[in-house]
Amino acid sequence: MPATARPYVLLSCATSIDGYIDDASEQRLMLSNADDLDRIDEVRAGCDAILVGAATVRRDNPRLLIRDPDRRATRVARGLPASPAKVTLTARGDLDPAARFFTEGEAERLVYCPPAVAERTRDRLAGLATVVAAGDPVDPAAVLADLGNRGVRRLMVEGGGRVHAQFLMAGLADELHLVVAPFFVGDGRAPRFVRDGRFPWHSERRARLTEVRQIGDVVLLRYGLSDRCGD
Template sequence: MSCRPASARPYVLLSCATSIDGYIDDASDQRLMLSNEDDLDRVDAVRASCDAILVGAATVRRDDPRLLVRSASRRADRLACGRPASPTKVTLTARGDLDPTARFFTAGDSVRLVYCASGALDKARERVGRVATVVDGGEPVDLEWVLADLSARGVRRLMVEGGGTVHAQFLTAGLADELHLVVAPFFVGDRRAPRFVGEGRFPWNPGRRARLAETRQIGDVVLLRYALSDRCRDA
């Protein structure tokens, strides 16, 4: 891994939807829909405001996300401002186990960055090196270095869309500035299903509460927007 770029890290916004009991999916093979159409449009607007969107490799494999701005008018606005139609796509992988036919790599014309653990670098480059830029992220992948490298590439605002392991890594490292947490009006109730985050030492605890910056009802879901650093100043 090269020396860490001498740049401030991007503003990091975490986005997640959960059931009432804190699950981000169920244990079936089908993706669980937690948000509604109005909330998905809100997420699309947030995407359009960002320079890059990051998900973990497990999310690429399980959900096969496109990570594109859906709204034609928002894409047009970005292009009119000299920006690409959709943000840069970013993923993190420890094993290099990625499929080059996944929509992360094939949908849209966005720049695609894969930050890979050093030990799996050759494997990742063999698999997806023709469809993405594969970057040595350290062993294990160093999130602070990744953020500094993204900043050096012009990323000022980063949206992290999961999954739970990646969210936990950003949160426990104190590298998140804002959290958008949407709560869907139902329970999953299956311990086999993935949760928002697992165990960990989080900077926000009973002795240091995160600041609730906004609550908003969006149809049958509720958005809770938390300010997690002094960089998130708007109430």
């Protein structure tokens, strides 16, 4: 696949039975279990980059690193970094340079933002990441084009809901891994998987269910969203 081709985009999300990705408290809601987190680590290890929104960087302070040492070693043996590149999208450039996204691991870090805040964001991050202007609002297609030019062939998008919705509504997702946890949140203040919008998949054009897998007390639903997704 040429380096300039659009990367394969895999969306990954865990929700409650009623479709929430968190609750309304200040503490992060754990939806996955240990076995599923290991599955996610394996999927990450097969990707070139992992993308989350700036709100996820601020709220969850993720490391976005491969946890398993054998998986890291396998990547290094293939001539790859131990962990995939880290990518985030921000509208305001309001990112904390002390966040683990920037301070942990040796992976390349990329920040996409509107042109008006690009210079301020570069100054704020002081060399901790490559800052790229990618439209106002940030255009997922422009992000993918730039990532493709940087050699990213497989991108894992881990949220949050707004970012997932952007890629889905733009028709730029090839595959969805949706994990359903066995409980309800039941609080309209909490964030959902996606908000209202016009999506390419609807009652007359259904996504293709390619796998159903029980992982302990959660269920993985894997959907093919484009012809690029094999079974």
